Every structure is written in structure tokens, then in C-alpha cells.
Amino acid sequence: MQELTPRQAEIWQFIRDYQETEGYPPTRAEIAARFGFRSPNAVTEHLNALVRKGALALAPDTSRGIRLIGAEADAEEEAGLPVVGQVAAGSPLLAEQNVTQRCQFDPGLFSPRADYLLRVYGLSMKDAGILDGDWLAVHATREARSGQVVVARIGDQVTVKRLWKQGKRLELRPENPDFAAIVPDPERDELVIEGIAVGLIRPNGT
Amino acid sequence: MQELTPRQAEIWQFIRDYQETEGYPPTRAEIAARFGFRSPNAVTEHLNALVRKGALALAPDTSRGIRLIGAEADAEEEAGLPVVGQVAAGSPLLAEQNVTQRCQFDPGLFSPRADYLLRVYGLSMKDAGILDGDWLAVHATREARSGQVVVARIGDQVTVKRLWKQGKRLELRPENPDFAAIVPDPERDELVIEGIAVGLIRPNGT
DNA sequence: GACAGTACTGTATATAATTACAGTATTCAA
DNA sequence: TTGAATACTGTAATTATATACAGTACTGTC
Numbered sequence: 222m223q224e225l226t227p228r229q230a231e232i233w234q235f236i237r238d239y240q241e242t243e244g245y246p247p248t249r250a251e252i253a254a255r256f257g258f259r260s261p262n263a264v265t266e267h268l269n270a271l272v273r274k275g276a277l278a279l280a281p282d283t284s285r286g287i288r289l290i291g292a293e294a295d296a297e298e299e300a301g302l303p304v305v306g307q308v309a310a311g312s313p314l315l316a317e318q319n320v321t322q323r324c325q326f327d328p329g330l331f332s333p334r335a336d337y338l339l340r341v342y343g344l345s346m347k348d349a350g351i352l353d354g355d356w357l358a359v360h361a362t363r364e365a366r367s368g369q370v371v372v373a374r375i376g377d378q379v380t381v382k383r384l385w386k387q388g389k390r391l392e393l394r395p396e397n398p399d400f401a402a403i404v405p406d407p408e409r410d411e412l413v414i415e416g417i418a419v420g421l422i423r424p425n426g427t
Numbered sequence: 428m429q430e431l432t433p434r435q436a437e438i439w440q441f442i443r444d445y446q447e448t449e450g451y452p453p454t455r456a457e458i459a460a461r462f463g464f465r466s467p468n469a470v471t472e473h474l475n476a477l478v479r480k481g482a483l484a485l486a487p488d489t490s491r492g493i494r495l496i497g498a499e500a501d502a503e504e505e506a507g508l509p510v511v512g513q514v515a516a517g518s519p520l521l522a523e524q525n526v527t528q529r530c531q532f533d534p535g536l537f538s539p540r541a542d543y544l545l546r547v548y549g550l551s552m553k554d555a556g557i558l559d560g561d562w563l564a565v566h567a568t569r570e571a572r573s574g575q576v577v578v579a580r581i582g583d584q585v586t587v588k589r590l591w592k593q594g595k596r597l598e599l600r601p602e603n604p605d606f607a608a609i610v611p612d613p614e615r616d617e618l619v620i621e622g623i624a625v626g627l628i629r630p631n632g633t
Numbered sequence: 634g635a636c637a638g639t640a641c642t643g644t645a646t647a648t649a650a651t652t653a654c655a656g657t658a659t660t661c662a663a
Numbered sequence: 664t665t666g667a668a669t670a671c672t673g674t675a676a677t678t679a680t681a682t683a684c685a686g687t688a689c690t691g692t693c
Contacts, residue, residue, distance in 0.1 A: 226638095226639070226640095228639080228640075243486070243494065244493070244495065245486075245491050245492060245493065245494065246491075248490075248679075248680060248681085249681070250679085250680070250681095259641085259643075260642050260643060260644090262642080262644095262682080262683085262684090263640070263641050263642075265683095266639085266640075267639090267641095270638085270639075270640095278450070280449070280451075281681085282647095282648070282649070282680095282682085283451075283649080284454075284490035284491055284649060284650065284681075285451050285452075285490055285491045285680085286451060287450065287451065288450025288451065289450065301533065324532075324533055324536060325533040326530075326531060326532030326533060327507065330530060330630055332631075347554075347556070350556045350557065350561070351556065352556040355556070420628070420631065421627070421628070422536070422626070422627070422629075423556070423626050423627035423628075424537065424626055425538075425626065432668095432669070434670075435669090454649075454650055454651085455651070455652090456650070456651095464670095464671070464672085465672055465673075466671070466672050466673060467650085467652085468652080468653090468654090468671085468672080468673085469670070469671050469672075471651080471652070472669085472670075473669090473670080473671095476668085476670095487651085487652090488650095488652080488677095488678070488679070489651080489679080490649070490680065491650085
């Protein structure tokens with residue numbers, strides 16, 4: 222969708238709000254009244270501009286025949302965040318085969334934004350309050366700071382650990398005394414940070 | 428809302444579908460065409476009946492001035508579940524003063540249904556993966572089985588612990604060796620089960 | 634400096650749409 | 664067995680609404 226001018230955006234938003242509160246779209250005269258236009262034609266031209274830019278569709282010769290495009294959240298958001306289960310060896314994390322379901326919630330819940338939910342296997346992060354079966358909310362990024370809980374990929378393995386950096390030396394530490402830290406060998410192992418933990422959902426009871 | 432006749436329900440659903448696909452409500456003539464009525468008045472009378480029964484609202488002298496009622500989820504669900512923070516002494520858990528915000532998500536996420544989210548203070552349930560600041564998803568009920576994590580009220584205190592029953596003896600056990608179990612004295616303390624834990628949300632990063 | 638895009642005023646008109654009024658027929662409860 | 668609600672046909676009037684056309688003015692850009 223092409224960029225809207227401030228005025229066009231105002232009008233688009235008014236139509237959305239009107240639709241929301243009244244249950245049906247406004248007429249050109251109603252839009253003109255809201256913005257103080259003395260001519261309904263001012264609105265018609267704005268609407269035509271919005272059609273050209275793909276922000277709405279107009280049904281010709283139809284009263285209130287305005288349909289906003291992109292009013293609802295996009296399909297991705299509508300369906301909710303993907304929940305990534307067991308990751309098949311070598312496949313991208315978000316490959317369809319790995320997505321077991323989708324989960325919808327308040328986008329502002331996590332900050333920075335969660336891009337997907339990763340089902341956690343095992344108890345290696347138990348002392349960080351991350352248990353088997355939990356869904357870790359992950360913000361997809363390659364950048365992680367020391368001390369953050371990260372989703373990392375080493376070869377075919379995807380793992381959740383706390384990242385520690387000391388100069389060039391990287392370490393992936395579990396939070397459970399029964400598990401040992403992973404120190405990737407930069408020569409042999411390819412370590413990729415897939416994202417950082419921004420929250421957690423425990424869908425089953427405790 | 429009063430019971431609709433089959434015909435009225437058909438018309439109500441058509442309006443919903445039309446609204447969904449076109450982006451605006453239908454005219455009486457369009458509804459008549461869909462059902463094969465030869466007179467727009469047949470529709471007008473159906474609409475009036477639907478207004479009497481509270482299934483929709485009509486804006487007079489307004490083209491397509493139809494607003495469906497009960498099409499979206501009810502207001503409670505719209506606003507999301509209440510997040511209960513620090514509970515003021517003696518107040519009901521869901522008293523407005525205790526609700527710090529609301530959080531919206533997939534209702535099917537927790538089972539049984541979550542009625543509210545309780546902000547957890549302290550680390551007494553650390554080993555159950557429940558940390559300070561976590562939001563415990565709670566199903567409001569007075570009934571709890573031994574072994575379940577419960578929200579209990581003893582006098583003015585609201586606490587999250589694991590419930591253990593042995594005959595008539597009740598015990599609220601923390602999951603952290605640094606804390607001691609609470610054994611309420613049935614003579615002195617009034618123990619009320621407020622609900623059971625059905626899940627958890629950790630809104631902040633880890 | 635001409636041209637396209639934005640942002641309007643002002644007037645007029647055809648048609649889209651609601652709504653009133655006069656009927657017919659059926660069903661179901663008091 | 665009468666009355667009220669449902670479920671329509673048919674016609675007509677009024678008003679709600681979209682839209683065409685003729686202008687004005689400002690802005691950026693090729």
C-alpha cells in the first residue's frame with residue numbers, strides 16, 4: 222500500500238472509527254461534516270485518492286459503499302503467533318512442519334515484540350522458571366547481550382540457554398546444576414542466535 | 428435477547444455474512460433479492476421484529492443503517508482478563524482497586540478456563556517455575572484437589588501455594604526450601620480457596 | 634514554467650434507499 | 664373466534680446519497 226498523506230490518513234482513521242462505533246461506514250456528507258468541508262466532493266476526491274493507493278475499495282453508486290483495506294490486523298496476526306514444537310533437523314525454525322498450532326494474544330504483552338512461541342523440552346532452564354512444556358516467547362534477532370536467555374542453534378540442535386560473552390569466548394549456560402554449559406568451538410560448531418526470550422506462557426496447569 | 432424465529436435468524440445471519448464480505452451492511456432491497464421477496468417491505472418488517480427482539484439496531488432514515496447486536500464477543504471478553512496486583516487487605520480479589528490492567532488472549536489457551544491473572548509476589552513457588560512478577564492464570568473455584576497449586580486466602584493474606592490434604596488436615600506448601608509450609612489452624616484461621624492455577628504468563632523477559 | 638498531485642468550494646442531478654400505506658394468508662395462544 | 668405475531672405482495676412518496684462538472688489555490692518536480 223502506497224504511503225498516505227496526513228490528511229488521507231485522518232480520513233481513513235475516521236472511517237474506521239465511524240464504522241466501529243456505528244456499525245456501518247459513513248456517507249461522504251458525514252465525513253465532510255466531521256472535517257468541516259463545505260462540499261461532499263472534497264471527500265469524494267479523498268476517497269478516490271485512497272482507492273488509488275489501495276487503502277480502501279469503493280462500491281460505485283452504492284450508499285456507504287466503503288470498505289477499508291488493511292483494517293483488520295493482517296492474516297498473520299489474525300491467526301496468532303506460531304507455536305514451534307520439535308524442530309526437525311536442518312529446517313528453519315518457522316518452517317510449517319515445526320508449527321504445531323497458533324496462539325493469539327495481546328501484541329503488547331511482550332516487549333520487545335514476540336515473533337513466535339517455542340515449546341521448551343527438558344528442564345535445563347528449570348532455575349530460571351522455564352519448565353518442560355512451557356512456551357517461550359521469542360523475539361527473533363541475531364543480536365543478543367551477555368546474560369540474556371537466548372534461542373540458539375548449534376548444528377542441527379535448537380536449544381534455550383543463557384548466553385555469556387567474555388571477549389570472544391561464548392558460553393551457553395543452563396540454569397540447572399544437573400546440566401553442563403556448552404562452549405561452542407568456533408572452528409567446528411556453527412552457533413547461530415535465533416532470538417531472545419521476551420516472556421513465557423505455561424499453557425497447562427501446574 | 429429474545430428467541431428468533433428460523434426466518435429471522437436466517438436474515439440476521441445473512442446480514443452478518445454480507446457485512447463480513449462487503450464491508451458494509453445490506454440494503455432492504457438487497458436482502459429481499461437474496462430471499463426472493465418481491466417487496467422491500469417484507470424485509471423492513473423482519474428488521475423491525477429483530478429490533479424488538481434486541482438482535483439489531485436500526486438508524487432511522489439512514490441507508491444501510493443496520494447494526495448487529497451480539498455479533499462481536501461481549502464487552503468482558505473484549506477487554507481481556509483482569510490482572511490482579513497487590514490485593515488490598517479485606518477486599519475481594521477482583522475488586523477494581525486490585526485490577527492493574529487487562530490482558531487479552533486466546534480463551535482456549537488455558538483449561539479449565541482462566542478467570543483472571545494474579546500477579547505473583549516473592550519466590551515461594553520458585554521450584555514450581557513460578558517467579559516474582561509472573562502472572563498466574565487462575566480458574567476461580569472453591570474446589571481444589573490435593574496436589575494442585577491454589578490461590579488461597581488466610582485472613583487478609585492472599586497466597587499461592589500447593590495444597591495438600593490428609594483427611595481433615597490441610598497444608599499449604601511452598602516450593603522453595605527457604606520457605607516453611609503453612610498449616611492453618613481450623614479453630615483460628617479462616618482458609619478460603621479462591622481458585623486453582625491453570626497456567627502462567629511471564630510478561631517480562633527472563 | 635508547465636504539469637501532476639493534493640486540497641478544497643459550490644451547484645446540480647440522477648438514483649439509491651428508507652419508509653408509509655393498503656392488502657392477503659397462516660399460525661398460535663387466550 | 665378473536666387478536667396478535669409472523670410472513671409476505673404491491674405501489675408510491677420522500678429523502679438520503681453518490682457523483683458529475685466547473686472552479687480556486689498551493690506544492691513539489693522534471
